[in-house]
Structure formats: C-alpha cells, structure tokens
Amino acid sequence: MSDTSELNPCLACGACCKSYRVSFYWAEAEQRGLPAFLTEQVNPFLSCMAGTNTKRPHCAALLRSSDGGFACRVYEQRPAPCREVQIGDDKCLQARARHGLPALPVDGLSREM
Ligand code: SF4
Ligand code: SF4
Numbered sequence: 608m609s610d611t612s613e614l615n616p617c618l619a620c621g622a623c624c625k626s627y628r629v630s631f632y633w634a635e636a637e638q639r640g641l642p643a644f645l646t647e648q649v650n651p652f653l654s655c656m657a658g659t660n661t662k663r664p665h666c667a668a669l670l671r672s673s674d675g676g677f678a679c680r681v682y683e684q685r686p687a688p689c690r691e692v693q694i695g696d697d698k699c700l701q702a703r704a705r706h707g708l709p710a711l712p713v714d715g716l717s718r719e720m
Contacts, residue, residue, distance in 0.1 A: 618678070622705065623699055623702040624677070631688060641685075645680075695710070
C-alpha cells in the first residue's frame with residue numbers, strides 16, 4: 608500500500624463502485640457532464656452508471672492504476688450516490704465486507720479517488 612492509499616483508503620479499495628447499482632435522476636448525467644457511454648437508462652426517470660445494473664456490479668468508470676490501486680475516471684462528474692458515500696458508513700462497510708475487506712472506522716471523510 609502506498610503512502611497515498613494509507614492516507615486515503617479508497618485508493619486501495621473501490622469496493623463501493625463494485626457493489627451497488629449507482630442510479631440517479633436521468634438529467635443529472637447531462638448536468639454534470641457525464642459521458643453518455645458511461646451511463647445506462649434504467650427507466651423513464653432513472654439512469655445509472657454503466658456496469659452497475661447487474662447482479663455483480665462494476666462501474667465502467669472504475670479504473671485500475673498501474674500500482675494496483677483504483678481511480679474514478681469521472682471523479683469531478685460523478686453522480687450524487689457516489690458523493691454521498693462516506694468512509695466507514697453503512698454502504699462503505701457493506702461494500703468492503705462483500706469484497707472481503709475489513710471495516711474502516713467512521714472518519715467523516717467523503718470517498719476520494
Ligand atoms: S468509501 Fe469505503 S467502500 Fe468506497 S472506496 Fe472508500 S473505503 Fe472503499
Ligand atoms: S462514477 Fe466513479 S465513484 Fe461513482 S461508482 Fe463509478 S467509479 Fe465509483
């Protein structure tokens with residue numbers, strides 16, 4: 608684990624990008640400038656990040672870095688569900704458990720990758 612990932616556990620994790628359907632009101636994609644090829648229509652009201660509307664979600668925007676870490680290729684444009692996850696909150700803990708990773712203490716920091 609690099610010094611950076613010790614400071615920011617998200618860089619060595621990415622579990623919440625591989626655990627849930629990341630859905631949002633369809634107009635948010637255009638408002639944030641999300642590329643169309645990275646989103647999918649769920650119904651007339653909702654879109655989701657491509658790759659997350661399956662039994663084994665894996666967001667198409669999740670990148671693997673050369674050192675084995677993770678990064679979001681649309682971090683500045685990521686939709687609301689991605690902004691709401693906090694390190695150590697229920698979604699974080701459930702996602703990490705799903706991927707065999709230990710729980711992290713709540714630290715009030717937003718996910719950053
Ligand atoms: S918020 Fe939690 S589950 Fe999501 S990348 Fe960060 S440490 Fe992993
Ligand atoms: S858009 Fe980025 S932060 Fe959101 S699930 Fe995909 S890779 Fe993760």
